[in-house]
Amino acid sequence: MGFQTLPSSDDKGDRPWWLAALVLIGLALAAVIAFNDLYAQVFTVVGKGVFVTIFVTLVAFFLATLLGLCIALLGLSDSLVLRQIARFYVEVIRGIPILVLLFYIAFVGAPAFVALYNLAVSPLVSAGWLEPMVVRDLSLMWRAIIALMIGYSSFIAEIFRAGFQSVDKGQIEAAMSLGLNRYQRFRLIVFPQAIRVIFPPLSNDFVAMVKDSSLVSVLGVADVTQMAKVYAAGSFRFFETYSIVTYVYLVLTIGLSLVLRRIEKRMREHGSGER
Structure with a gap:
């Protein structure tokens, strides 16, 4: 008997505690970035590559x-x-x-x-x-x-x-x-x-x-990762830099996943309604 994909927690009616935990962690990191000069500086440098990351992703995926x-x-x-x-x-x-x-x-x-x-x-x-x-x-x-x-x-x-x-x-x-x-x-x-x-x-x-x-x-x-590499190579702040990079990518991917999951749910509901 082959492996089967388990239903998602939402299908079982579980509350999304994982999302609440991620939001709390995200808010804590946002507070650190806002009140710590070093992390704020790293975030400013790394953030310059966000537009390039988004542009490359959107254009490449569309094509x-x-x-x-x-x-x-x-x-x-x-x-x-x-x-x-x-x-x-x-x-x-x-x-x-x-x-x-x-x-x-x-x-x-x-x-x-x-x-x-x-x-x-x-x-x-x-x-x-x-x-x-x-x-x-x-x-x-x-x-x-x-x-x-x-x-x-x-x-x-x-x-x-x-x-x-x-x-x-x-x-x-x-x-x-x-x-x-x-x-x-x-x-x-x-x-x-x-x-x-x-x-x-x-x-x-x-x-x-x-x-x-x-x-x-x-x-x-000059995307997010490249900006981080350049900054870390010059400052030797590897922990702070790559922590910010991880934070940026998690915000992008988890936020996008939640939006796409909502769209998928509406498509399923629309399909069920038609039947």
């Missing part, structure tokens, strides 16, 4: 979702070639660690793209209409975003595929009998039902990307 949806649709197409291309992409990308992918895109993919671009526009460059591109024109932040997009798109593609395949085939056949075309069946029948299956794991990947966005610091992108 990864679009790419993952396209890959999933290719994997469900009637063409054998398209299905094999989608499966090849998913299996290869899922087998590469995100950190390795970051390095590969930043230091191999970007120079290769620049070389291909310059080759393609070489006639225009020779005519003086365009300037050749150099590798430094591609910022490290956008290289990191592209790497996260590619890395997460393979996992998101599998989430979409599983969600679409969870829809009862009988409903699709009924829609076909009513004369709905492929796009109408997807928009009116498949997607509204599949999104309830897709949303929970998709939201988990969103929270995971908030944490994995810290990997962009290896490229020198």
